[in-house]
Amino acid sequence: MTAELEKKAREWLIERGVQVEDIAELVHYLQEKYYPGLTMDRCIYNVERVLSKREVQNAILTGIQLDVLAEQGKLEQPLQDTLERDESLYGIDEVIALSIINLYGSIGFTNYGYIDKQKPGILEKLNDKSSGECHTFLDDIVGAIAAAAASRLAHSQNEEENIDG
Ligand SMILES: [Mg+2]
Numbered sequence: 001m002t003a004e005l006e007k008k009a010r011e012w013l014i015e016r017g018v019q020v021e022d023i024a025e026l027v028h029y030l031q032e033k034y035y036p037g038l039t040m041d042r043c044i045y046n047v048e049r050v051l052s053k054r055e056v057q058n059a060i061l062t063g064i065q066l067d068v069l070a071e072q073g074k075l076e077q078p079l080q081d082t083l084e085r086d087e088s089l090y091g092i093d094e095v096i097a098l099s100i101i102n103l104y105g106s107i108g109f110t111n112y113g114y115i116d117k118q119k120p121g122i123l124e125k126l127n128d129k130s131s132g133e134c135h136t137f138l139d140d141i142v143g144a145i146a147a148a149a150a151s152r153l154a155h156s157q158n159e160e161e162n163i164d165g
Helices: 002-015 020-031 040-051 054-071 079-085 092-104 107-118 122-126 138-159
Strands: none
Touching (some): 002 040, 002 054, 020 107, 020 122, 040 054, 040 092, 054 092, 092 107, 107 122, 107 138, 122 138
């Protein structure tokens, strides 16, 4: 069951156009100024650790499921329009994102706010409304995974100890 959940979450990310490397690039973007010489391998490692958490896998599956149903026009109104238009006052996509960030303490909030505003790399792609795809939840989830991985990296670098999880 646990392994199945992780497998499915990873498959769905890829199906929706998000590779582990894309998220690792966001981590690098967030942390390179604090850790000169930061390698992509280290960023990938921290993204992998975040992706191995059950709470994160559940957030991925829930968010992507809603995105896909919205894309197919299968939700009831008014939720269908709200998700299709990615209405800014909806806010539940951000709540799901916060559930991921909360796992690694408060530094994550700042990082999440920052990349959500800048929208570098994969986040710009996910926010391209002309694609006809709906990524109302996924953009926030990807930003949150990157922010969480950046926090994890910062904790592990600063404390030089293995944090659990
Ligand atoms: Mg969103």
